[in-house]
Amino acid sequence: MTDDQIPPRVRRLRSNRTGWTGPVVVAALVLGGGLLYDAVAVRTGHRARPWRAETADRLATLHLDDPVVLISAGAAVLLGVLLLVLALTPGLRRWLLLRQPGAVIDRAGVAALVTRRAEQLDGVHSAGAKVRRGRTTVTFVGRVDPADVQRELRTELARVPLAGEHRLDVRTGKGRR
Structure with a gap:
Protein backbone atom coordinates (compact mmCIF):
# COMPACT_ATOMS: atom_id res chain seq x y z
CA MET A 1 0.00 0.00 0.00
CA THR A 2 1.20 3.46 -0.76
CA ASP A 3 0.91 6.34 1.68
CA ASP A 4 -2.11 7.83 -0.11
CA GLN A 5 -4.00 4.50 0.09
CA ILE A 6 -3.62 4.14 3.85
CA PRO A 7 -6.69 5.59 5.54
CA PRO A 8 -5.95 8.23 8.19
CA ARG A 9 -6.18 7.13 11.79
CA VAL A 10 -9.60 7.96 13.16
CA ARG A 11 -9.70 9.46 16.62
CA ARG A 12 -12.74 8.87 18.78
CA LEU A 13 -14.96 11.76 19.66
CA ARG A 14 -14.47 13.08 23.14
CA SER A 15 -17.14 14.92 25.04
CA ASN A 16 -16.43 18.26 26.70
CA ARG A 17 -16.47 16.67 30.13
CA THR A 18 -13.16 14.93 29.47
CA GLY A 19 -11.46 18.33 29.70
CA TRP A 20 -12.39 18.46 33.37
CA THR A 21 -10.74 15.17 34.27
CA GLY A 22 -7.21 16.60 34.24
CA PRO A 23 -7.83 19.40 36.75
CA VAL A 24 -9.94 17.11 38.97
CA VAL A 25 -7.23 14.44 39.02
CA VAL A 26 -4.48 17.00 39.72
CA ALA A 27 -6.52 18.55 42.55
CA ALA A 28 -7.23 15.10 44.05
CA LEU A 29 -3.55 14.14 43.84
CA VAL A 30 -2.36 17.38 45.44
CA LEU A 31 -4.93 17.20 48.24
CA GLY A 32 -4.45 13.47 48.83
CA GLY A 33 -0.67 13.78 48.65
CA GLY A 34 -0.68 16.59 51.24
CA LEU A 35 -2.87 14.59 53.59
CA LEU A 36 -0.78 11.46 53.12
CA TYR A 37 2.46 13.37 53.73
CA ASP A 38 1.14 14.84 56.96
CA ALA A 39 -0.21 11.47 58.15
CA VAL A 40 3.13 9.77 57.48
CA ALA A 41 4.97 12.61 59.24
CA VAL A 42 2.83 12.17 62.37
CA ARG A 43 3.29 8.38 62.30
CA THR A 44 7.07 8.77 62.12
CA GLY A 45 7.17 10.95 65.23
CA HIS A 46 7.09 14.45 63.75
CA ARG A 47 4.61 17.08 64.82
CA ALA A 48 1.42 17.55 62.86
CA ARG A 49 1.10 20.63 60.69
CA PRO A 50 -0.75 23.50 62.37
CA TRP A 51 -3.71 23.30 59.97
CA ARG A 52 -4.18 19.63 60.78
CA ALA A 53 -4.12 20.25 64.54
CA GLU A 54 -6.64 23.09 64.19
CA THR A 55 -8.91 21.01 61.97
CA ALA A 56 -8.77 18.08 64.39
CA ASP A 57 -9.63 20.35 67.32
CA ARG A 58 -12.60 21.88 65.45
CA LEU A 59 -13.90 18.49 64.34
CA ALA A 60 -13.61 17.13 67.89
CA THR A 61 -16.00 19.82 69.16
CA LEU A 62 -18.63 19.43 66.40
CA HIS A 63 -21.58 17.08 66.75
CA LEU A 64 -23.05 15.04 63.91
CA ASP A 65 -26.27 17.07 63.93
CA ASP A 66 -24.39 20.38 63.58
CA PRO A 67 -25.48 22.30 60.44
CA VAL A 68 -21.86 22.66 59.24
CA VAL A 69 -21.38 18.89 59.35
CA LEU A 70 -24.71 18.21 57.63
CA ILE A 71 -24.08 20.76 54.87
CA SER A 72 -20.55 19.46 54.30
CA ALA A 73 -21.78 15.86 54.12
CA GLY A 74 -24.57 16.87 51.71
CA ALA A 75 -22.11 18.71 49.48
CA ALA A 76 -19.77 15.72 49.46
CA VAL A 77 -22.63 13.39 48.50
CA LEU A 78 -23.78 15.74 45.72
CA LEU A 79 -20.24 16.01 44.37
CA GLY A 80 -19.89 12.23 44.44
CA VAL A 81 -23.19 11.71 42.63
CA LEU A 82 -22.22 14.32 40.02
CA LEU A 83 -18.88 12.64 39.38
CA LEU A 84 -20.56 9.23 39.19
CA VAL A 85 -23.13 10.50 36.66
CA LEU A 86 -20.37 12.08 34.56
CA ALA A 87 -18.41 8.85 34.64
CA LEU A 88 -21.33 6.66 33.58
CA THR A 89 -23.00 8.79 30.89
CA PRO A 90 -22.19 7.71 27.36
CA GLY A 91 -20.94 11.04 26.05
CA LEU A 92 -20.75 11.18 22.26
CA ARG A 93 -21.17 7.49 21.45
CA ARG A 94 -24.21 8.06 19.23
CA TRP A 95 -22.12 10.00 16.69
Whole structure:
Protein backbone atom coordinates (compact mmCIF):
# COMPACT_ATOMS: atom_id res chain seq x y z
CA MET A 1 0.00 0.00 0.00
CA THR A 2 1.20 3.46 -0.76
CA ASP A 3 0.91 6.34 1.68
CA ASP A 4 -2.11 7.83 -0.11
CA GLN A 5 -4.00 4.50 0.09
CA ILE A 6 -3.62 4.14 3.85
CA PRO A 7 -6.69 5.59 5.54
CA PRO A 8 -5.95 8.23 8.19
CA ARG A 9 -6.18 7.13 11.79
CA VAL A 10 -9.60 7.96 13.16
CA ARG A 11 -9.70 9.46 16.62
CA ARG A 12 -12.74 8.87 18.78
CA LEU A 13 -14.96 11.76 19.66
CA ARG A 14 -14.47 13.08 23.14
CA SER A 15 -17.14 14.92 25.04
CA ASN A 16 -16.43 18.26 26.70
CA ARG A 17 -16.47 16.67 30.13
CA THR A 18 -13.16 14.93 29.47
CA GLY A 19 -11.46 18.33 29.70
CA TRP A 20 -12.39 18.46 33.37
CA THR A 21 -10.74 15.17 34.27
CA GLY A 22 -7.21 16.60 34.24
CA PRO A 23 -7.83 19.40 36.75
CA VAL A 24 -9.94 17.11 38.97
CA VAL A 25 -7.23 14.44 39.02
CA VAL A 26 -4.48 17.00 39.72
CA ALA A 27 -6.52 18.55 42.55
CA ALA A 28 -7.23 15.10 44.05
CA LEU A 29 -3.55 14.14 43.84
CA VAL A 30 -2.36 17.38 45.44
CA LEU A 31 -4.93 17.20 48.24
CA GLY A 32 -4.45 13.47 48.83
CA GLY A 33 -0.67 13.78 48.65
CA GLY A 34 -0.68 16.59 51.24
CA LEU A 35 -2.87 14.59 53.59
CA LEU A 36 -0.78 11.46 53.12
CA TYR A 37 2.46 13.37 53.73
CA ASP A 38 1.14 14.84 56.96
CA ALA A 39 -0.21 11.47 58.15
CA VAL A 40 3.13 9.77 57.48
CA ALA A 41 4.97 12.61 59.24
CA VAL A 42 2.83 12.17 62.37
CA ARG A 43 3.29 8.38 62.30
CA THR A 44 7.07 8.77 62.12
CA GLY A 45 7.17 10.95 65.23
CA HIS A 46 7.09 14.45 63.75
CA ARG A 47 4.61 17.08 64.82
CA ALA A 48 1.42 17.55 62.86
CA ARG A 49 1.10 20.63 60.69
CA PRO A 50 -0.75 23.50 62.37
CA TRP A 51 -3.71 23.30 59.97
CA ARG A 52 -4.18 19.63 60.78
CA ALA A 53 -4.12 20.25 64.54
CA GLU A 54 -6.64 23.09 64.19
CA THR A 55 -8.91 21.01 61.97
CA ALA A 56 -8.77 18.08 64.39
CA ASP A 57 -9.63 20.35 67.32
CA ARG A 58 -12.60 21.88 65.45
CA LEU A 59 -13.90 18.49 64.34
CA ALA A 60 -13.61 17.13 67.89
CA THR A 61 -16.00 19.82 69.16
CA LEU A 62 -18.63 19.43 66.40
CA HIS A 63 -21.58 17.08 66.75
CA LEU A 64 -23.05 15.04 63.91
CA ASP A 65 -26.27 17.07 63.93
CA ASP A 66 -24.39 20.38 63.58
CA PRO A 67 -25.48 22.30 60.44
CA VAL A 68 -21.86 22.66 59.24
CA VAL A 69 -21.38 18.89 59.35
CA LEU A 70 -24.71 18.21 57.63
CA ILE A 71 -24.08 20.76 54.87
CA SER A 72 -20.55 19.46 54.30
CA ALA A 73 -21.78 15.86 54.12
CA GLY A 74 -24.57 16.87 51.71
CA ALA A 75 -22.11 18.71 49.48
CA ALA A 76 -19.77 15.72 49.46
CA VAL A 77 -22.63 13.39 48.50
CA LEU A 78 -23.78 15.74 45.72
CA LEU A 79 -20.24 16.01 44.37
CA GLY A 80 -19.89 12.23 44.44
CA VAL A 81 -23.19 11.71 42.63
CA LEU A 82 -22.22 14.32 40.02
CA LEU A 83 -18.88 12.64 39.38
CA LEU A 84 -20.56 9.23 39.19
CA VAL A 85 -23.13 10.50 36.66
CA LEU A 86 -20.37 12.08 34.56
CA ALA A 87 -18.41 8.85 34.64
CA LEU A 88 -21.33 6.66 33.58
CA THR A 89 -23.00 8.79 30.89
CA PRO A 90 -22.19 7.71 27.36
CA GLY A 91 -20.94 11.04 26.05
CA LEU A 92 -20.75 11.18 22.26
CA ARG A 93 -21.17 7.49 21.45
CA ARG A 94 -24.21 8.06 19.23
CA TRP A 95 -22.12 10.00 16.69
CA LEU A 96 -19.88 8.69 13.91
CA LEU A 97 -16.96 10.69 12.55
CA LEU A 98 -16.95 11.73 8.91
CA ARG A 99 -13.88 12.24 6.71
CA GLN A 100 -14.09 16.01 6.99
CA PRO A 101 -12.40 17.02 10.26
CA GLY A 102 -14.95 17.92 12.93
CA ALA A 103 -17.93 16.60 10.98
CA VAL A 104 -20.15 13.93 12.55
CA ILE A 105 -23.34 12.04 11.73
CA ASP A 106 -25.88 10.40 14.00
CA ARG A 107 -25.84 6.60 14.01
CA ALA A 108 -29.63 6.51 13.87
CA GLY A 109 -29.54 8.56 10.67
CA VAL A 110 -27.15 6.11 9.01
CA ALA A 111 -29.34 3.20 10.19
CA ALA A 112 -32.47 4.86 8.75
CA LEU A 113 -30.72 5.51 5.44
CA VAL A 114 -29.54 1.93 5.06
CA THR A 115 -32.87 0.48 6.25
CA ARG A 116 -34.85 2.62 3.81
CA ARG A 117 -32.61 1.59 0.92
CA ALA A 118 -32.91 -2.10 1.83
CA GLU A 119 -36.71 -1.88 1.99
CA GLN A 120 -36.77 -0.27 -1.50
CA LEU A 121 -35.17 -3.34 -3.06
CA ASP A 122 -37.46 -5.78 -4.91
CA GLY A 123 -38.14 -8.87 -2.85
CA VAL A 124 -37.29 -7.35 0.54
CA HIS A 125 -40.34 -7.26 2.84
CA SER A 126 -38.74 -5.65 5.87
CA ALA A 127 -35.31 -4.66 7.07
CA GLY A 128 -33.57 -3.33 10.15
CA ALA A 129 -30.10 -1.96 10.74
CA LYS A 130 -27.84 -1.61 13.74
CA VAL A 131 -24.96 0.82 13.34
CA ARG A 132 -21.93 0.53 15.58
CA ARG A 133 -18.68 2.45 15.53
CA GLY A 134 -16.96 0.23 12.96
CA ARG A 135 -19.73 -2.00 11.63
CA THR A 136 -23.25 -1.83 10.29
CA THR A 137 -25.38 -4.97 10.57
CA VAL A 138 -28.48 -5.18 8.38
CA THR A 139 -31.07 -7.91 8.83
CA PHE A 140 -33.73 -8.29 6.16
CA VAL A 141 -36.70 -10.55 5.43
CA GLY A 142 -37.54 -11.44 1.86
CA ARG A 143 -36.82 -13.58 -1.15
CA VAL A 144 -33.71 -11.96 -2.55
CA ASP A 145 -30.06 -12.93 -2.77
CA PRO A 146 -28.14 -11.53 0.24
CA ALA A 147 -25.16 -10.76 -2.04
CA ASP A 148 -27.38 -8.44 -4.14
CA VAL A 149 -28.65 -6.73 -1.00
CA GLN A 150 -25.11 -6.34 0.31
CA ARG A 151 -23.89 -4.88 -2.98
CA GLU A 152 -26.71 -2.29 -3.04
CA LEU A 153 -26.25 -1.38 0.62
CA ARG A 154 -22.50 -1.11 0.24
CA THR A 155 -23.09 1.41 -2.56
CA GLU A 156 -25.54 3.34 -0.37
CA LEU A 157 -23.18 3.29 2.61
CA ALA A 158 -20.31 4.51 0.41
CA ARG A 159 -22.31 7.71 -0.19
CA VAL A 160 -21.84 8.53 3.49
CA PRO A 161 -18.21 9.67 3.86
CA LEU A 162 -17.46 7.84 7.10
CA ALA A 163 -13.96 8.21 8.48
CA GLY A 164 -11.98 5.01 8.81
CA GLU A 165 -13.01 1.51 7.85
CA HIS A 166 -16.64 0.53 8.24
CA ARG A 167 -17.80 -3.06 7.73
CA LEU A 168 -21.20 -4.04 6.41
CA ASP A 169 -22.79 -7.33 7.46
CA VAL A 170 -26.02 -8.42 5.78
CA ARG A 171 -28.10 -11.19 7.33
CA THR A 172 -31.40 -12.78 6.48
CA GLY A 173 -34.01 -12.87 9.19
CA LYS A 174 -37.01 -15.07 9.76
CA GLY A 175 -40.28 -13.78 8.39
CA ARG A 176 -43.59 -13.74 10.25
CA ARG A 177 -45.64 -16.88 9.98
